[in-house]
Amino acid sequence: MRVGLGRPIFGQYIRLFMKVKILAFGIAKDIVGGKAGAMEFSENATITQVKEALTEKYPDFDKLAKFSIAVNESYQEDTYVIKEGDELVIIPPVSGG
Amino acid sequence: MRVGLGRPIFGQYIRLFMKVKILAFGIAKDIVGGKAGAMEFSENATITQVKEALTEKYPDFDKLAKFSIAVNESYQEDTYVIKEGDELVIIPPVSGG
């Protein structure tokens, strides 16, 4: 999946993409059909865009009570800008304890 | 120790006394100098009178944060009228746990 427009270089738009690893747990694993995968995003993509891309590709995410994206083993705000090498994890509603 | 006046019979006051067993625990045991004893009270004596009699005989009871009298293994109100055969227990401030 490719998201966003990239940035203008030498007067024309070219797309700069990065591939990030994505892990899925709980019901998210069922929705995406696997535990680990990769997605491509344009540079400067935010968590909001990651969530939008996921929901577009897998509409079942819209049926969840909510879901968060953790980056490198920590929760991140929706405004967080993902970087090359980040490990993204889809966190559906937790239910430990 | 004898408390109260008794009741009038045949035109004059006579004293009807009853002896009750009294147990003491914690600091009360130190104050009365023993764990078990007996005291005599007039018929119809209340817990209030028991406490007054104890404090009169052992002024150190006045120094306690408070003390209660249990009768037959239950706390009783100060208005409780003691009966022959009751087992009274002096309960200084508890501090279990």
Add this chain to the structure above:
Amino acid sequence: MSDIDIQISSKPLNVPICYDYVSDHRAGGNALFVGTVRDQTHGKPVVKLDFEAYKPMAVKEMQKIAETMAERWDALKISIHHRTGTLELGDIAVIIAVCTPHRKASFEACQYAIDTLKETVPIWKKEYFEDGAVWVAAHP
């Protein structure tokens, strides 16, 4: 009817015994409180403790506490053990274990139990310091 296990003992208390007693398939929440002998009181080093109980009445008052836990918080099983005699630092003075269908009730019932036990159960604690001993809470 709830299962209630009340014990007053001069032998060391045991946390797994109380936990095992309240373990139940109908319960999701189990709360335990364990009261232990602290090494100081208001900064003064404690050497040891003595607990004295008016045992028959203490058992009755502990039973009342357990019955209230069952009524108010739907506690399914309740275990309350209190130690008597001489206790060293770190020894367990009291264990309260309770299980309830949901967790919030287990905390509330357990806290009610220890708070009430310290107010109503006829057990007395004597604290020994290096320079003497006092009956706890006796004086204002």
Add this chain to the structure above:
Amino acid sequence: MSDIDIQISSKPLNVPICYDYVSDHRAGGNALFVGTVRDQTHGKPVVKLDFEAYKPMAVKEMQKIAETMAERWDALKISIHHRTGTLELGDIAVIIAVCTPHRKASFEACQYAIDTLKETVPIWKKEYFEDGAVWVAAHP
């Protein structure tokens, strides 16, 4: 500094191990919460549970909870163990043990811990019924 013991394990959890960890001469109050597998959810019989954890992050989030317990309630020692894998009825899913100088803080810290764990720690529970299974709390 407080002593903190965080574990996520696929092996059965053990209450005395957590209690022994938090036992301390400086503490007077020890509170434990033990979450167990209930035999029903909203009246529907439960057959078993599966717990899945995003382990490295779950450990970090549990560590954060323990650090908050230490800061806010002066908790001296904290042990939080969570089980993963398949659990049968009555099995222990989580144990939280904490000791504090005074008892009230131990209850508050313990309750904070389980409430927060259920909100933030990336662990997911799948409940199996006779006619199917659901990821708990996934849907509104």
